[in-house]
Amino acid sequence: MGIVQPIATRRSATGILTGKLAVWWLIGSEIVIFGGLLASYIMMRLLHGDWANEAEHTNVVIGATNTFVLLTSSLFVVLSHYWAEKGDRDKAFKYMWLTILGGALFLCFKSYEWTHEIAQGYTISKSLFWSFYYVAAGIHGLHIIGGVVIMAFISFDLKKGKNMHRAELIGLYWHFVDIVWIFLFPLLYIAK
Amino acid sequence: MSNDHDHHEQSIWEKYIFSVDHKVIGMQYLFTGMLMALIGGFFVYVFRMQLAFPGAEVLGWGIVNSAEYNALVTNHGSIMIFWVAMPVLIAAFGNFLIPLMIGCDDMVFPRLNRLSYQIFLISALVLIASFFVQGGGFGGAWTAYPPLSANANYNLTPWGSILWLVAVALEFVAFLMGGINFITTLMNSRAPGMKMYDIPIVVWMIVLASILFMASVGPLIAGAIMLLLDQTMSIGFFDPAKGGDPVLWQHLFWFFGHPEVYVVLLPAMGIVAEVMTTFSRKKLFAYKTVLNTAIATGILSFFVWAHHQFVSGIDPRMANIFTVTTVIISIPIAEMCFVYIATLYKGSIEFTTAMLFALAFLVEFLLGGVTGIFLGASGSDIYFHDTYFVLAHFHYTFVPIAIISVFAAIYYWYPKMFGRLMNETLGKIHFWGTVISFNIIFIPLFILGASGQHRRIYNYENFPQLATDGMQNLRVVATMGLIAMLVSQIPFLYNFVTSWKKGKIAGNNPWKANTLEWVATSPAPHGNFKELPTCYRGPYEYGKMEGRKDDYWPQNEES
């Protein structure tokens, strides 16, 4: 559908590119969503001392591995942005796919982790601790899936040299998802 | 800057159904909102007839049983706030006005704009679907407190409650998307020369409202997910037996719920500012004050939410703090109203229908605001909470916001939307009919509330102290007022529809106003302006000016 980009989109009274400004506002709205969820979790966790018994059973090894995977994928996406800015289509494409690989790996490890936990009876309804665990990590996981899908689309544009600025935009989103996990990890895995 | 939107002939689908043009999307929101208002209005007609004549058959519905009553009041409230006030004030007028008033050709993300309307439409359809499922529509009040809202054994609407919650969540997503579009457009796409203080107040207000919405709705989205799990899988986030806490829901809800009222108030005040300045032929009394006050109010609105929870068992020390902040927040809003009154002083007032509605907004809203003080003070709230006093208070604020200011906006911007003027005689009949009957509905409700009438009761005959003749007569008076108000909308609807083809041709600038939307033709074409305008001054240069013949000075005229 040949929709002409309006002149409005190309203007920039703030000096910040329109697409980037929009991603910042998106991140802003997501901060409050995750913040509200995690604040509620923290309050309830501090109230329920007995949840420590449940928290014992989260898998620190997988959690830590996933943290490492996401941190590394953040590096890859910022490198993809760097090469996109330099105009190197192939390197930008390559690093974008390394990021996607990181996201996919994260999801694989999580699937394995959850499968085992559910098999052992730690289901979403076992205790409110696990309810928060699955909701928080689950919503985060949905954001990973969304990010991976969008990165795939953007990567094909990068290969053709189109919309190179979008490497930075999806990078910003991805860093945010990484930061959420940086807080989820101690909250769900370390705080025992 | 020349604006060349070269398009092939567009089909009906492209032009009206799947359009990405902000003006068309704005109208889609407007018409959807107006349709939902008819539904919400029908619901209030049914339940007010039940209250005035308990047990009698209601024309157009039948006998109202208690479950239906609860569903009617719940959905009346939800519809009016989420599917009428917000879409019309923010999405319809925001979409229509922002690009025109800042002098650009569309929103920055037209396709995201279209998607946000589509999600909004789906949310409305999901809500309507909830009325037809087994058990009927959700009846747990628009505030949806658990355990009533979480447990189908209590609410008896297993499907209705889920669909209601999904509809609200989708509406939130649509408005987050729309908000990002509005905020980014205002920040980046202004006409060259339009500095911060040259932006029309209504545009500022709609964008500030979008920011407020964004910053406050997050915890409620988290809460909605939790409630959905409680409803579908009995998880127990809000169930004390499972370690949850129902008060957590209340906080999650009202942390959003209070800023939400300012989310709808600010655009309404913006509309009134535009209409008042144009029809007093005078500058806005204190532009920067109005702007800074709006920002301060927005920030303060985050610090008052628990005044909705004074009697729910919150920590009384918190109640003290929230009393203080709540009483404080009345000050900036009152001050804004005084600034508007000062704008009128020594102005050359033109009593067009739009102006009448704008003036009525001020009067009625001030009454609403003043009655809020009794509720904001925790001591008196212990008596007033959950009575009709609260209800009358919030209708004295909400009806000016969602109905009166919207009518002002429609009469004012109809020429820009459709190229013709609405009929002024019919407009005045509509105005007096609406405003007088509005007061007839709600003054009795203040009295009833002060006499102890609780909310959300479907038949007061079951409460001997509340079933006195005096009180029942007041209920009947209120219902009669409602009928009068609903009937008064007929001249408006007739006017709206017939003026479209038969109204007087408006021309570009029928009101001789300054803001940039009046530079475009009426109606404005795709792309808005032949040549995108440059802005040379602020929006409110009205009145006698040295060296100028006219009493107005459009923003885009170089001299």
Next chain:
Amino acid sequence: MSAGSSPKKYVKVWFLLLVLFAISVIGPAFEIRWLTLITAFGIAGVKAFVVAKEFMHLNVEKKIVSYMLGSMFLACVLFYFGVAGDVMNSKGQHWEKKVYKVEKTKASH
């Protein structure tokens, strides 16, 4: 250490993040409460800051963006402090949450 202009700098930042991460994982092994809190949560904060500053380039971005993000975060903090008084406590001056019992079985509490 400011990055942003070369891949090498980004890799250095990544390495710093890994070191911080390692500390945050090892810290809890000592089973000292305050140490765990600092290493797990304090370092999480530092890591978030580093990612925001160096990878998201908030150090060179226009200030308004940082103010906006900071305000959103403050809204979350406000929410926490406004609600914790009711939700986090099991009893207050004249009330208690009777429906369930708080079992303090873990020694670390």
